[in-house]
Amino acid sequence: MFKNEEMEINLGPQHPSTHGVLRVKLRLDGETITHCRPMIGYLHRGVEKICENQTFFQGQVWTDRMDYCSAVANNLGWAEANEKLFGITVPRRAQYIRTMLNEFNRLASHLIWLATHALDIGAMTVFLYAFREREDILDMNEAFCGSRLTTTAFRIGGLREDLPPGFEKLVKKFLAKFPSCLEEYENLLNENRIWKKRTIGVAKLSAEDAIALGITGPVLRAAGVPYDIRKAFPYAAYAEMNFDVPTRTEADTYARYLVRMDEMRQSARIIQQCMDGMPEGPVMAKLPKILKAEVNEVYHATEAPKGEIGYYLVGEKGSGNPYRFHVRAPGFINLQALPKMAEGGLIADIVAAIGTLDIVLGEIDR
């Protein structure tokens, strides 16, 4: 009697809930998604190729512009990959400052995720509160390195400058109020019936699928796999820090929300430890004027807020440029889970699936 025809529609690339310029090709049977393919590449700038044509020192500014919500974490990965390539040891004080700023960046990234994810699903209040706290972190970025979003925070071999005077006061003020702010968000969302209906059991991804797809970060940890590079392969000063890796086993959107909220608590804990145990000393190692690589290749992975960000660098003898540069972007690989999460679900839930993956298209397209 009724014709059972499938309809094909495009979500994006200019849709506000796709977090940038992601286009998702959907085939619908009524309201159920039967086929889902993300189309990427609208923001491709060729960052990897640009870096190959520039010196090791200059390359850092392009890493800011990949994942612009967590620029400091990208800077850290780039700087550490280069230090590995050239065999530079970074002073201990610089390591501590790097760890602290990286954790602040994780807070900023998770706050922007919370704000936009809740906004997509329909909880508008938390958007404003999360951006209020993020503002403080961006002010700290500005105080340390002079820029709020595209930080270019670190240098190969350490830091450009020490912490500015009065930075400790800013950190103390932030840490004093942040736990109560987190409680506020949880009061708004945790028991909210609309939030629970929109997230519990939505966009499930089992641990087997997540490992098979190479998913990292909070999405993997919400499936019950306690894999965190800060614990597994400690870098910067994480080996000396005392923190837990929060995991859940439900593997749905609500579990990922809880994992990220717990991660914010742990980040605040790491920042406190960095402040308490901040060693004195120089912040920059002694470097040659021009960095020239030997024939050598390096892969260095760090735990960015979105997952494992890896930098693959190949040096060429006598050259100041990398011969090959490749980024393992967490957003790019996490996005491959979208068909698995969305297919078989309702079209309204794909917005939750995109939000919970915490993608930034600047990093996916590079």
Add this chain to the structure above:
Amino acid sequence: MNKILRTLIPFDIAKGLSITGKHFAKVFFTANRRKVPFHITSEYPEVPAKVQPRYRGRLTLLKDEQGEIKCVCCLACEKICPTQVITIEKGKKEGRKMPFPVRYDFEMERCIFCEFCVESCGFDSIILNHQFELAAYNREDFSIGMEGLGQNMYEPTPVGKFSVADD
């Protein structure tokens, strides 16, 4: 029983509304007082925004006490710039031993404000100032140079006189 009660009485919504109400009351009853920490917005065009001391704004050439340009054309900034926005032409000036920049062109539309040029300068002859209102209407306004060539690089950029207060 508990579940039915929870479904019938919207505790969760009341909890959320109480948070919103608390914040509303805090701001509403302290609205006209100064230095209240609850206010997080600033009335930007009327109240000038402040930046931190390390803020990276527009590139500026510096002069020494005698009014001489400090730049000696070592071309370090030109080489290190990731987007190649600086072009320097070397020249000579009478009564000056060091080379003198005849042209120092700065294409601001491509500048990414990374401060690598300032870091590379061994003579402290350039800084990034605290100017952050850098928007302009014409593309020509973004090519900044020395005197006589486009905008003057020693002065701060002229700020547009459009604000809500003017209307």
